[in-house]
Amino acid sequence: MARAIHLDSIRKEYRTAGSVHVAVDDLSLTIPEGSFTTLVGPSGCGKTTTLRMVAGLETPTSGEIAFGDEDVTDQAPQQRNCAMVFQSIALYPHMTVRQNIGYGLKVQGVPKAERDPKIDEAAETLQITEQLEKMPSELSGGQQQRVALGSAFVQDPDVLLLDEPMSDLDAKLKAELRVEVQRLHQELDATVLYVTHDQTEAMTMSDQVILLNEGRLEQFAPPGELFDYPVSDYVARFIGTPSTNLLPAVVGERDGAYALEGDGFAVSAPADIFADRVGESITVGVRPQYLSSEGGEYELTVVAEVVEQLGTEFVVHGHTPDGTAVDVVSTEFGGVEHGDELRVGFDPADLFVFDAEGQTLCHGDDLTKSPPQSH
Ligand code: ATP
Helix, strand or coil: CCCCEEEEEEEEEEEECCEEEEEEEEEEEEECCCCEEEEECCCCCCHHHHHHHHHCCCCCCEEEEEECCEECCCCCHHHCCEEEECCCCCCCCCCCHHHHHHHHHHHCCCCHHHHHHHHHHHHHHCCCHHHCCCCHHHCCHHHHHHHHHHHHHHCCCCEEEEECCCCCCCHHHHHHHHHHHHHHHHHCCCEEEEEECCHHHHHHHCCEEEEEECCEEEEEECHHHHHHCCCEHHHHHHCCCCCCEEEEEEEEEECCEEEEEECCEEEEECHHHHHHHCCCEEEEEECHHHCECCCCCEEEEEEEEEEEEECCEEEEEEECCCCCEEEEEECCCCCCCCCCEEEEEECHHHEEEECCCCEEEEEHHHHHCCCCCCC
């Protein structure tokens, strides 16, 4: 039965040659029972270490882990009813697919008559029924990874942990397996925690996304919230492709009206957020998809450097006249060449504003709301 995963002030230190490295730092969150939650972040940010602590393969230096209302911090992995699938496919080469999938159950002493229906069900869900009597060496990488997923499925875990199970597969197989993993989640009564460094996977598959930054929690939210309401420029840049453009600006004031003044733009800004910040350096964030050749309330000049075609869309990599890198995504830039000057528009509703430390000061909603009425 699916159980919520509670992490309470989890910290993991590794000590090597006299120095202490903090891999996970003060991580506290609750992953809802039955959800599909993704742990995402750049290489080395602590994803695998977190997953291994949930599995019981690593002991936290401090903090507690609970499944539902049961404290599992000191429990061995086999006591946790938790299954894990790794990036490197670990199948027994001398056993058939059926034997591989059923091996965990066999070790637990489940009789063959009970094992076989479970194996058949897993194989059907993962569309590998025809491969059951084959040896692993006869299968493609994608099929082998399905077998590994099948071994986890038959154990009917409360918690299913997946550590980059698709990173060795090509793009087409990845797309197929993504669907299988989601089907698996629907069939299982389990809480799934999935590790990836691929933000597209995280955004398309999950109910919730945990974004880590050097071992610390940066944001834990549903994908749409991460995209539209990032808590920092780190989140805004990590989520979405190409990355959010960051335009340097200064908070200005004229006759009691406030504006975010950058290279060629001055965006009206609400007094309640910016009155105390006049003269401060801030950063205006805008996603490449929200810079439009059709115009907008404000405009920006972009000098094109490289133009890439992605199906029906064009990605222009360029810079503003003062040299700030800017990417623009549009269907309209077919004839654009190196050195061309483009005028692109944007609307305040699509902006993010970050302070000098990179923390979000406000989102587009705050820039477009009407100022408080004076009576
Ligand atoms: P990747 O995407 O590259 O797999 P990750 O986000 O999963 O990275 P972890 O493997 O959790 O990151 O590692 C987090 C940090 O802890 C890294 O700096 C790593 O070098 C360090 N680390 C991990 N395991 C150990 C270990 N056994 N001993 C010492 N340091 C370790």
